[in-house]
Amino acid sequence: MSSIAHDPTHGHEHDHHAHHPSGVMRWITTTNHKDIGSLYLWFSFIMFLAGGVMALTIRAELFQPGLQIVQPEFFNQLTTMHGLVMVFGAIMPAFVGFANWQIPLMIGAPDMAFARMNNWSFWLLPVAAILLMGSFLAPGGASAAGWTLYAPLSVQMGMGMDMLIFAVHIMGASSIMGAINIVTTILNMRAPGMTLMKMPLFCWTWLITAYLLIAVMPVLAGAVTMLLTDRHFGTSFFNAAGGGDPVLYQHVFWFFGHPEVYIMILPAFGIVSQIIPTFSRKPLFGYASMVYATSSIAILSFIVWAHHMFTTGMPAAGQLFFMYATMLIAVPTGVKVFNWVATMWKGSMTFETPMLFAVGFIFVFTMGGFTGLICAITPIDIQIQDTYYVVAHFHYVLVAGSLFAIFAGTYYWLPKWTGHMYDEGLGRLHFWASIIFFNITFFPMHFLGLAGMPRRIPDYALQFADFNAIATVGAFGFGLSQLIFLAAVLKCVKGGQRRPQRSGTVRTDSSGPCPRQRPTIPSKLHRLSSKRCWLTGGPPWTGDQTSAPR
């Protein structure tokens, strides 16, 4: 949050005209995209810690067979809320934070298109978070229906479920407004010369993600509203006794849920596609194919949803359709992985912290992608449905995928945001601790799942004990490793070695921390008009090296 840090040696004359509230009112009333970006990022970190504490409580309970720490009812609440808090509170807002900070800088816009709506989008989130976390205090506790909120279980919960439904409504409204803002900003506020196909890939991935958000968040809102009316207003959408069908809920939920998976991974692809070329000192291999692959993934994500439902009694033709479609979606995803590897090929690579996380992302995310393909094969999925194999798969994709990309992006852009270099030693320690403990935590879960251990259970049979103990040790290591991240960020925000001149954005004339406010007239891309912007969209501290491929 140090975007207000002022550099007296470089005239940010525009700051002198601005009269802003100070203290808390600055953050409540701000319409500045950088302030709002920082708010999103801090909010998501707080939610990440909250969801992390829930995860550690789950893992502590699962350290040994038997019930030691929490009651089964509370355990189910924890698994439910851990998923919801991490998806809607940590991962999604973090990417919106990146979008707020970086997109206007990357495309040369003075701010987001709808600055006041931007403020409103953010400040809805703490309200939703209070509803979500406050539901633990409601009679009957928080929702315990699993993060997917399947009917009919979710129709039977206490008022914690109602609080959750309203929280989902609010977060959905926030996401839709954020997405509209991003689409409008990218389509209308690019600097002269910045054609769509010259945009940094991060902007492209967010543009497509924003369309996905606009398309599917209303579907989730519809699903939970139907739950609400089933619960309180006498409808029977999901009640077989009243002529409804509980499987309808699953179809509606997963029509939202599968594009949601890509909402959580496409911006990560964008971040990694900025970082890999920078530290390979080469332009991104196949920029256009990356854009095409991202679009292709977005379209295909709408026709694979029922692979989450192979065990619901689908006809064989349905199972085959969704199996084939799901396996085909691996093609454009594979194109991306090959492009990243080809970018690194014969590059002059260095392994600073952002690059470590980006390479770690490729390695571990690819493993998660492959286990996804295994889950896509219907006869296998019927065996491993609702086991720890699935838990391992989606944590490989969401933790090693989305979360590692968030870490990579944070280390990459922190010098731009704060004007100071982060502590490289702390960053590297954070990476190695994270990737080692991550694998200790989640790799054994593949074996547990293949051996038949179901997910969402507080107690288990003795034969699962050893791998669970290992996973719990890894989880505590992973959780504690994140304190290193907090220390590295705080140290960087407070001060430290000054960031060298040059920036990783369009406005290469801005040195030090990015000025809080920039001119309302977009700058012309005088240096970049004939090249794609990632040629200079590079490291906030390594100058022009990216534009000199070997």
Next chain:
Amino acid sequence: MSDGDDTPQRAGFLSTVRAVLWSFAGVRKRRDYNQDASSLNPVHVIIAGIFAAVVFVLSIVLVVRFVVSQ
């Protein structure tokens, strides 16, 4: 928001479909991409994309019918 330094020839619908079909696989030759970037009409691309998505779904359905009928 275009370069405005050239007046490219507008691509026909077939070449738009060809570009969209390549995009489903996620790859494109640099020369063809450069040609696309200067000549494709965005509205045509969207229409061709929806058309290709429908064809894609129908072709999977056909394959599934064939497999199930065996």
